[in-house]
Amino acid sequence: MEGISKDKFRKIGIDPSSNEAMARPRVGYWQDAWRRLRSNKVAMLAIVILLTICIMTVIGPHINGFKYEEVDSSKINLKPNSEHWFGTDELGRDVFSRVWQAGRTSMIIGIVGALISTIVGSIYGAFAAYFGGKVDNIMMRIVEVLTSIPYLIIVIIISIVTESRDIGTLLLTLTLTGWCGMARLVRGQMLQIKQQEYIMAAEALGVSPWKIITKHLIPNSLGIVIVSITFDIPGYIFAESFLSYLGLGPQPPATSWGALASAAQQNFIFYPHQLFFPALMIALTMLSFTLLGDGLRDALDPKLRQ
Amino acid sequence: MGKYIMKRIGYMLLTLWIVVTITFFLMHSIPGDPLAHMAKNLPEQIKQNYYQKYGLDQPVIVQYGKFMKNLVTKGDLGESLRYPGRSVTETVLTNAKVSGRLGFQAIAIGITIGITLGVIAALNRNRWPDYLVMFIAILGITVPVFIIAALLQYTLSVKFELLPTTGWGKFKHTVLPTIAMCFGSIATYGRYMRSNVLEVINQDYVLTAQAKGVSPFNVVRKHVLRNAILPAITILGPQIAGIFTGSFVIERIFGIPGLGSYYITSINDRDYTMIIGTTVFYAALFVIAQLLVDLLYGVADPRIRVSKNSK
Numbered sequence: 001m002e003g004i005s006k007d008k009f010r011k012i013g014i015d016p017s018s019n020e021a022m023a024r025p026r027v028g029y030w031q032d033a034w035r036r037l038r039s040n041k042v043a044m045l046a047i048v049i050l051l052t053i054c055i056m057t058v059i060g061p062h063i064n065g066f067k068y069e070e071v072d073s074s075k076i077n078l079k080p081n082s083e084h085w086f087g088t089d090e091l092g093r094d095v096f097s098r099v100w101q102a103g104r105t106s107m108i109i110g111i112v113g114a115l116i117s118t119i120v121g122s123i124y125g126a127f128a129a130y131f132g133g134k135v136d137n138i139m140m141r142i143v144e145v146l147t148s149i150p151y152l153i154i155v156i157i158i159s160i161v162t163e164s165r166d167i168g169t170l171l172l173t174l175t176l177t178g179w180c181g182m183a184r185l186v187r188g189q190m191l192q193i194k195q196q197e198y199i200m201a202a203e204a205l206g207v208s209p210w211k212i213i214t215k216h217l218i219p220n221s222l223g224i225v226i227v228s229i230t231f232d233i234p235g236y237i238f239a240e241s242f243l244s245y246l247g248l249g250p251q252p253p254a255t256s257w258g259a260l261a262s263a264a265q266q267n268f269i270f271y272p273h274q275l276f277f278p279a280l281m282i283a284l285t286m287l288s289f290t291l292l293g294d295g296l297r298d299a300l301d302p303k304l305r306q
Numbered sequence: 307m308g309k310y311i312m313k314r315i316g317y318m319l320l321t322l323w324i325v326v327t328i329t330f331f332l333m334h335s336i337p338g339d340p341l342a343h344m345a346k347n348l349p350e351q352i353k354q355n356y357y358q359k360y361g362l363d364q365p366v367i368v369q370y371g372k373f374m375k376n377l378v379t380k381g382d383l384g385e386s387l388r389y390p391g392r393s394v395t396e397t398v399l400t401n402a403k404v405s406g407r408l409g410f411q412a413i414a415i416g417i418t419i420g421i422t423l424g425v426i427a428a429l430n431r432n433r434w435p436d437y438l439v440m441f442i443a444i445l446g447i448t449v450p451v452f453i454i455a456a457l458l459q460y461t462l463s464v465k466f467e468l469l470p471t472t473g474w475g476k477f478k479h480t481v482l483p484t485i486a487m488c489f490g491s492i493a494t495y496g497r498y499m500r501s502n503v504l505e506v507i508n509q510d511y512v513l514t515a516q517a518k519g520v521s522p523f524n525v526v527r528k529h530v531l532r533n534a535i536l537p538a539i540t541i542l543g544p545q546i547a548g549i550f551t552g553s554f555v556i557e558r559i560f561g562i563p564g565l566g567s568y569y570i571t572s573i574n575d576r577d578y579t580m581i582i583g584t585t586v587f588y589a590a591l592f593v594i595a596q597l598l599v600d601l602l603y604g605v606a607d608p609r610i611r612v613s614k615n616s617k
Contacts, residue, residue: 279453286448
């Protein structure tokens with residue numbers, strides 16, 4: 001201390017007017033979540049993979065000049081080569097274009113299916129939680145009965161009855177009971193939040209019910225809903241691939257990853273590469289969504305983190 | 307408890323009735339004629355006889371009443387439209403035996419291996435056994451069962467000729483389908499048990515046991531495993547459902563004459579009575595399995611029993 005002269009120090013005092021000022025910009029819930037997600041390398045890799053797959057499903061079918069439904073009887077069951085990057089199938093169609101065209105169907109079914117079931121389920125669940133009592137009881141009984149019907153059986157029955165195999169019908173059948181899980185989730189979350197102290201504080205301070213719903217109930221249950229969407233998407237892609245395998249999926253010339261894989265599975269012993277690419281795409285997508293869901297859960301709900 | 311069981315059985319019957327009714331009316335609302343394929347070239351009189359035989363000349367509601375009466379009083383689901391003279395109930399039961407054996411094997415093996423792997427992974431957290439188990443679990447969740455089945459067939463039967471690719475009858479025929487089917491259960495149970503054990507391991511009673519000098523093996527066996535395994539019963543229901551859906555695909559790939567492959571055949575044949583019958587059977591199995599799982603959970607966990615009694 002002796003080496004430092006006194007005049008290097010100076011009194012700065014306290015400015016009472018800046019007492020309440022914030023030292024740093026405020027970090028909101030979403031910013032905080034995004035920061036945590038960004039530091040999660042696995043989740044970021046999953047996002048990159050998913051974005052790549054999404055972009056490829058848009059431009060992929062046009063890259064190498066072969067149309068996905070183009071049949072060429074002189075080039076049947078080729079191995080991957082410089083012309084046909086992923087080889088050709090038993091009708092001489094280019095597998096590269098087909099994989100991305102199929103990805104379009106699968107991704108649409110996955111994402112739109114999850115969104116539909118989320119919207120329907122959230123509204124239903126929020127409704128039940130909001131009204132409570134008898135309404136809640138009856139609504140939840142209906143969900144209970146619906147979920148105890150085997151899911152795939154409903155889907156199969158409906159797709160036999162409708163006889164139509166376009167994406168719209170597929171989505172309808174897949175989401176018919178798919179929203180029940182979300183409804184339960186949202187209802188549980190809403191009921192839990194409704195009893196928290198800060199809601200009571202808001203009510204005591206005279207905040208209007210509408211504002212409580214939009215400012216507290218919805219934002220606080222959004223995290224769990226987003227996580228659930230990321231886990232729902234692969235579920236729908238999986239269900240679609242099952243249906244396609246059973247011949248109840250999109251019909252030619254339309255195709256999906258499940259349809260490609262089930263077609264390739266029949267001559268897998270002779271041409272394993274035909275199964276490899278659609279299977280790889282399904283696995284990559286499922287894996288990425290699962291890892292992203294794990295990452296999002298950690299990011300959005302710090303309490304769950306270990 | 308008795309009142310609770312009665313209530314649950316009531317709901318179960320309600321669910322079943324809804325499923326039967328919906329399926330029945332959906333099947334009868336399909337445009338076209340279920341007998342079209344066989345009645346097409348027949349003279350009018352014979353056609354009429356056929357319709358009378360299956361009761362198709364009556365209004366749907368009468369058919370429904372008759373169907374329900376037969377189902378409730380005799381357990382009779384009618385007769386196959388595609389293969390005259392074949393009783394649906396009998397066919398379903400014969401095929402269900404095959405599927406049941408396979409499903410039971412798959413669930414038993416899947417749960418045992420899954421739980422073991424999950425515990426091993428949790429006890430070796432962030433070391434190589436953990437990463438290996440998690441890798442297997444992720445594979446099991448992300449790869450569709452028919453791709454796993456195709457890979458198994460290709461490696462074990464075609465390349466190394468260890469096991470037959472398809473067929474049914476001997477034990478060796480059940481090996482590959484069982485492996486393919488239990489893969490999903492292993493993955494789910496492995497992941498689930500891992501997180502359960504990790505949760506339990508941090509509890510105070512585990513610390514107490516360790517402090518009292520209980521051997522590591524006994525800590526795991528008596529304190530960790532007992533508490534970690536309880537919640538695992540709840541996912542038994544979805545697992546059983548998964549085995550059902552898996553059986554559709556697996557039985558088809560391995561050429562097993564089970565209920566799943568029969569269901570798919572009757573769908574492709576548009577054999578309506580068969581479809582209704584099999585659906586009813588599946589739904590019943592599923593609902594009963596769910597009920598059993600719920601009851602089992604109540605028996606295994608005293609806390610739940612208490613909260614239910616106090617209601």
